């Protein structure tokens with residue numbers, strides 16, 4: 001089962017002492033880099049290098065985890081950050097490993113492709129003089145028969161062998177010497193083809209992933225029921241363009257209205273009360289020049305629109321509140337998405353009232369869809385659905401810090417220039433609101449009403465032009481792998497020898513090229529079919545004669 | 555109803571585990587007997603063991619059939635004879651008990667699925683239940699083609715340990731599927747991943763046996779005492795290596811498919827096909843390790859024991875991915891149900 005002698009590796013491995021001079025060194029380095037041993041080393045290194053990416057939180061996959069890590073390990077975190085351990089998969093060292101590996105791969109593919117093309121065009125090699133050394137060797141003698149014409153029998157037998165091998169997909173060549181004639185067949189070029197397709201497709205995946213990431217974009221947007229999202233850069237909550245992506249003015253023009261967001265929770269199975277069963281966003285999609293269509297987005301069913309995919313990544317509650325000044329003038333009204341819902345949808349949110357009151361107000365608090373008071377007096381939610389909702393708010397007055405033009409997240413409140421007006425640490429209790437209720441703001445600033453509660457959908461809108469290519473290459477990887485691992489590459493020989501007494505001797509044998517457990521059986525079958533075609537039975541003891549633990553159950 | 559069914563499922567599982575335990579004992583007895591038989595064979599026919607060394611393929615004329623002379627090859631080796639004799643009672647009992655346990659476990663698994671009204675692999679307990687069914691199925695299935703019964707004690711032992719841990723640590727009551735798991739990709743992706751695990755487990759056992767065998771052969775060649783007599787009844791290290799390779803590449807192909815199917819699913823559910831989530835990282839690491847194993851077999855100086863170590867490390871990573879990453883690491887794949 002050793003590797004075939006003409007395998008690429010064998011020729012490339014004979015690394016000679018480098019000649020002096022730059023060119024010699026470069027050649028030597030290139031040989032080293034493209035050797036099988038280096039490929040193996042780099043592969044193993046790649047596996048090891050990926051491990052920290054699963055232990056240390058990654059900015060790409062888990063940004064909150066990274067923040068948390070900095071809080072928990074204030075002295076260690078900056079060191080890890082220097083080592084790019086929070087960005088393992090885009091780090092210099094990780095990239096260096098896979099780039100070297102892929103360079104090595106290119107250096108491997110090119111000569112192997114050449115070698116393979118030559119092999120495909122070449123004739124099968126000459127039949128070995130002593131077939132008895134080969135795998136599955138079998139021989140049968142045909143005693144001299146007075147009535148037969150030996151000079152005709154030999155070419156006929158060879159001709160039969162040739163057609164037999166050819167019909168089984170072998171490329172064949174005929175050889176002849178004084179006393180014998182033989183057919184040499186070779187098959188399984190597909191194996192190496194598959195291997196080359198496999199490795200080339202790996203390169204393809206790398207390129208497609210790299211370029212696709214570069215030309216694509218992804219953005220997030222929270223849309224409350226009844227609201228419409230228009231696909232333009234300004235409307236995104238966050239937007240991550242790829243390195244070469246075009247800017248927002250070229251986003252494909254469409255709009256999505258969230259008509260409703262339906263959520264179902266488990267209510268019967270006592271082991272899983274409150275577990276989500278279904279999220280469905282019913283949306284109306286509009287594209288310029290076409291009629292509006294009603295469709296839906298579910299967790300495993302993104303909406304494909306305008307060259308983008310729209311995913312339903314999350315959902316939550318958006319209490320609808322109205323803030324009035326003491327005279328009843330509306331200072332603020334709207335649905336405010338409360339984010340970071342936990343299992344039972346306790347979520348946090350911020351309401352900013354910049355104008356219309358005596359001072360700027362920031363309200364920060366929790367929303368509990370099904371409130372429950374703990375023995376400590378604190379509240380929590382005990383069911384994710386809206387059974388007994390409550391909004392609790394702490395009011396801050398002062399400067400919201402939004403007038404100087406620096407953009408501020410709508411989901412966080414910067415309390416640096418604000419004074420807390422109620423809640424813990426003040427003499428006023430925090431505000432608590434049920435739907436339909438109105439309460440007074442502290443210091444006679446006005447009133448706040450919880451008009452109702454809507455749901456919001458958290459959408460992710462992605463554009464990845466190379467995704468299809470990644471899939472195509474992935475399928476090539478799989479196909480190449482299957483052919484290269486399961487198509488046997490083998491040689492087969494049939495030799496017909498004139499015996500001294502006028503009889504004929506048939507010899508059959510094969511040669512494995514790579515791992516080929518079925519070779520012996522294949523030789524046996526060939527012999528059987530060949531002799532049968534000539535009108536003989538072989539009495540071969542069994543096709544498995546050669547392998548000791550292969551066992552056919554009767 | 556759901557409760558009762560899943561309770562009955564647990565009873566079937568316990569019964570299956572009892573049978574596996576009995577099978578484990580039978581397989582272990584067989585191993586012990588093998589050691590005894592080797593000694594007997596060696597003293598009865600000293601040449602037999604010696605002949606094993608040159609057990610390579612020599613040919614000899616055997617007889618004539620009809621008009622053609624048929625030459626058959628000598629394939630009889632000590633290991634074959636011992637092995638044939640060794641279709642010993644305990645080995646047959648071991649296989650029988652394993653098959654019976656398998657049937658009961660399939661019932662347990664199906665009942666769990668019926669109780670839940672979906673495929674029974676949506677949390678750690680169910681992964682373990684279905685995963686071990688598949689490990690046994692792969693073992694039984696491969697045995698139709700290749701005689702790997704000598705791995706019986708390893709396989710039943712492994713399955714018993716996994717089931718024990720999962721019953722004690724991972725058991726959860728039936729719960730509905732969260733929306734992210736409601737996809738036919740759950741059926742495909744997870745099933746193929748567990749199937750791959752079954753093949754990797756067998757490959758691991760074969761590679762481990764190969765290492766032991768190689769050590770024994772090496773010592774025998776230097777005339778040192780070899781220990782572990784039963785190894786004499788197992789295939790040669792070279793043959794074990796080839797068997798391990800064949801089993802491991804099937805696992806590797808299934809794993810490649812797992813990785814791709816997972817990406818397609820991730821694209822549907824999370825909006826990106828690859829995000830280096832912890833579980834994705836480990837799936838990748840395992841894939842690369844086994845790619846390394848395949849390369850090692852084609853690299854000078856890495857055939858034999860070195861590549862076997864890679865297969866063993868690879869399976870270690872598979873177990874780690876399942877037992878540790880699922881439970882203790884954070885990530886999007888937090889479906890252990892714990």
Ligand code: HEM
Pocket residue numbers: 009034035036037039043101102104105106108109194195196198199202480481484485514845848849851852
């Ligand atoms: C990018 C990283 C690489 C990966 C993931 C990888 C993966 C694989 C896999 C899975 C196989 C087995 C399937 C098959 O035969 O087609 C394989 C085989 C092979 N690879 Fe790679 N490979 C990589 C790079 C390389 C490089 C750089 C070389 C050249 C130095 C190379 C040379 C080979 C050879 C010669 C085989 C055939 C082994 C055999 O016939 O047993 N590979 N590779």
